[in-house]
Amino acid sequence: MEIIKNELMKNHTSFKIGGPADEFCEAAKTEEIIELIDYAKKKNIPYTVIGNGSNLLVSDKGIRGLVIKIVSNSISLKKETIIKVDSGAMLSTLSMFALKNSLKGLEFASGIPGTLGGAVFMNAGAYGSEMKNVVKNVTYLENGEVKVIEKEDLEFGYRKSFFTNKDVIILSAEIELEKGNYEEIKAYMDDLRKRRTEKQPLLMPSAGSTFKRPEGFFAGKLIEDAGLKGYKVGDAAVSEKHSGFVVNLGNATAKDVRRLIEDIQKTVKEKFDVELETEVKMIGEF
Ligand SMILES: Cc1cc2nc3c(=O)[nH]c(=O)nc-3n(C[C@H](O)[C@H](O)[C@H](O)COP(=O)(O)OP(=O)(O)OC[C@H]3O[C@@H](n4cnc5c(N)ncnc54)[C@H](O)[C@@H]3O)c2cc1C
Numbered sequence: 001m002e003i004i005k006n007e008l009m010k011n012h013t014s015f016k017i018g019g020p021a022d023e024f025c026e027a028a029k030t031e032e033i034i035e036l037i038d039y040a041k042k043k044n045i046p047y048t049v050i051g052n053g054s055n056l057l058v059s060d061k062g063i064r065g066l067v068i069k070i071v072s073n074s075i076s077l078k079k080e081t082i083i084k085v086d087s088g089a090m091l092s093t094l095s096m097f098a099l100k101n102s103l104k105g106l107e108f109a110s111g112i113p114g115t116l117g118g119a120v121f122m123n124a125g126a127y128g129s130e131m132k133n134v135v136k137n138v139t140y141l142e143n144g145e146v147k148v149i150e151k152e153d154l155e156f157g158y159r160k161s162f163f164t165n166k167d168v169i170i171l172s173a174e175i176e177l178e179k180g181n182y183e184e185i186k187a188y189m190d191d192l193r194k195r196r197t198e199k200q201p202l203l204m205p206s207a208g209s210t211f212k213r214p215e216g217f218f219a220g221k222l223i224e225d226a227g228l229k230g231y232k233v234g235d236a237a238v239s240e241k242h243s244g245f246v247v248n249l250g251n252a253t254a255k256d257v258r259r260l261i262e263d264i265q266k267t268v269k270e271k272f273d274v275e276l277e278t279e280v281k282m283i284g285e286f
Contacts, residue, residue, distance in 0.1 A: 001025055001032055003039075003066075009058040009284070012050065012069060014113060016205040017254050018058025018284065021048075021067035028071050028088070030171050033141060037169075040066045048283060049169050051088065051115030055122060055207050059284035060254045070117050070169070077101060082136060083175045087117030091124070094175070099189065104180030105134050107188045111196045113208075117170040121163045123156045127192055132156035136176040141169040159212055159279055201239040204247040210261060211244065211276040219276055220244030226267045233260040246280075258286070 009018025046065035072086035095110035108129035211219040223243040234256035
């Protein structure tokens with residue numbers, strides 16, 4: 001494994017924003033993850049785990065200590081309807097694997113640009129389904145010990161799970177699906193891809209939906225009704241295509257995005273008395 005010093009996190013986030021991590025390393029196997037954590041503990045430096053960086057706003061000052069990017073990506077069929085998958089595997093690859101095996105239930109995840117680990121951590125969801133509906137169990141690392149947790153104990157909620165706010169690393173999971181029809185699964189995936197491409201600014205760097213859906217409202221609609229479509233701070237802007245997305249027009253800084261988010265929150269609160277909570281995770285030295 002190669003530990004890189006001062007690696008720019010903008011190279012590892014879908015926002016294309018983020019200053020240097022003091023140290024950065026990719027881990028492709030469980031043993032490598034354990035080794036890297038040992039390394040950080042011995043050096044007495046903090047560590048941060050990331051997947052594909054598609055839900056992150058990393059500060060311009062970067063991240064102190066070691067960043068471990070999980071890239072383990074083995075996917076295999078354990079039983080007829082159960083897939084065993086490493087936490088660094090991309091959801092798109094996993095969904096294609098399910099399709100090839102005519103297994104249904106993961107179509108919703110095919111267009112989410114994250115890893116299995118990030119998706120389990122966040123309980124990622126779309127188009128009426130979420131990870132909660134497909135995860136059978138999760139293998140994770142806590143205090144140097146490998147543990148398994150079953151779905152009933154995973155405390156999945158809206159964009160949260162048992163793992164939220166815990167110092168643990170998701171290593172792999174078993175995904176339980178249903179036997180389906182290849183053509184039907186493919187048609188549904190194609191339909192969702194089309195809907196995403198039509199509605200979302202997929203060609204611009206972003207971290208997906210900036211805010212969680214407030215009870216009884218849609219964040220994008222509130223932002224648009226507040227007159228903020230296209231509103232900018234520096235190179236950070238409310239997407240013209242979907243007001244729920246903040247996009248990077250080129251050289252946006254984390255500071256720009258933070259200010260834009262705060263302006264949106266303030267305006268929406270004033271106009272509609274609704275508090276918008278960020279879905280995007282802000283990490284590093286703000
Ligand atoms: C264009 C676009 C569209 C999107 N659409 C959706 C959508 O429809 N639905 C949706 O829910 N999200 C969506 N997202 C957001 C994002 O893709 C998901 O939240 C995804 O699950 C994040 O996965 P990741 O691997 O990128 O995690 P990261 O962004 O790298 O990390 C997210 C969090 O998970 C933690 N984490 C990551 N891996 C691990 C691990 N192995 N162990 C422990 N903790 C870990 C990180 O520490 C961090 O706190 C979208 C993003 C973009 C850019």
